[in-house]
Amino acid sequence: MKENVKTDENSCDKQSGKNKNVKRIVKLFLFALYISAAAFGGGFVSLSLIKENYQKRLKWVTEEETADFSAISQASPGSIAINLSMLVGFKVAGVLGALATVLGSLIPPFFVITALYYFYDAIKHLTLINYLMKGMQAGVSAVILSLVVDLWKSAFNKKDKFSIVVLIVAFLISAISQFLFGVSTVIYVVILSAVLGVAFSYINYFKAKRKANGDKS
């Protein structure tokens, strides 16, 4: 019974709803394929592309959802890019949607590595590919810097001091450790920020409680 109510909510007309869903799943697959082929340089690049495509252009997920999904992907094991596209796919079209985005994200790297494995010696000397990669790397850095500008703008617009401090500290720790020492501290930054967030939420709660008690007496 509950299932019926749910599907009725999602699509008024069953037939057109079904078609729409199939179309969405195909589109999810193609987008995942496209994003995965262009995103090299790590999960954060895919994150910015996913944000741009699904949130800004298609409007299939809201900014709030993207932020939630990014946080979950970051806190889960595995690749952030795949986790994130899996969650977006699930949100948009259920289990099949998640399957479509995961397959779409896996195919490009799988083929590239398979090709490299069998034809590495032939490809190794092609400077053309090297130049292609260099150009793409410059493009990637531009895209990710553009996302960074958006993220900082949105953080400062919200005027939430806690978020701004965490953002800056996370940036500094990660950038300094990565660039100066070549060590990835991502996991520690995530744990630290989660602990701080939980602590802060309890502190706020008790402060509010004490204030309420104080007002009473």
Added chain:
Amino acid sequence: MIYLQLFFAYLQIGLFTIGGGHAAIPVAQSVLVDGYGWLTVKEFTDMITLSEMTPGPFAINSATYVGIKTGGILGGVVATLSFLIPSVVICFSLYFIIKKFRRQKFISGFMAGIKPAVSGLISAAGFTIALTALFGASVLNQLKINFNFDLIAFIIATLSIIAVRKIKINPVLVILLSGVLGVLLY
């Protein structure tokens, strides 16, 4: 049974890769190089360089590569899918837990802490990627930093920024176009 070994090896790597991408390196090294001996140290570092140059996360690329090397194409498929199992399970569990208990202080605090941290981590990644592209300073080989300013990369990056922010061309297209531009200019 090589497929079973691949399955367990990548299940383990998948479980301990927390924080994405390069977080897999230490685990992968202990499993692939020291444990099973599927890769030599040289092959392993080549693998890291290769992943920097190609699309796809390091862990997935290494799964494909090691799988093919030890068990053919099917091995590649097995290793890649095994790597995904822990992330699918944990990611969806977190998703449903957070959805259900998002009003709880613990969960809301957890999310409130991680969200801005992810923005900070993205910024740091952007910073290092841009430095690598413009100055050729490799993030992974700290000892070999040589600051050669790359004018062509700078031009491509500037054009891409304009394309993304002012003209609002799809960033995926911008990245592919900047690759073409790289071939033409270098």
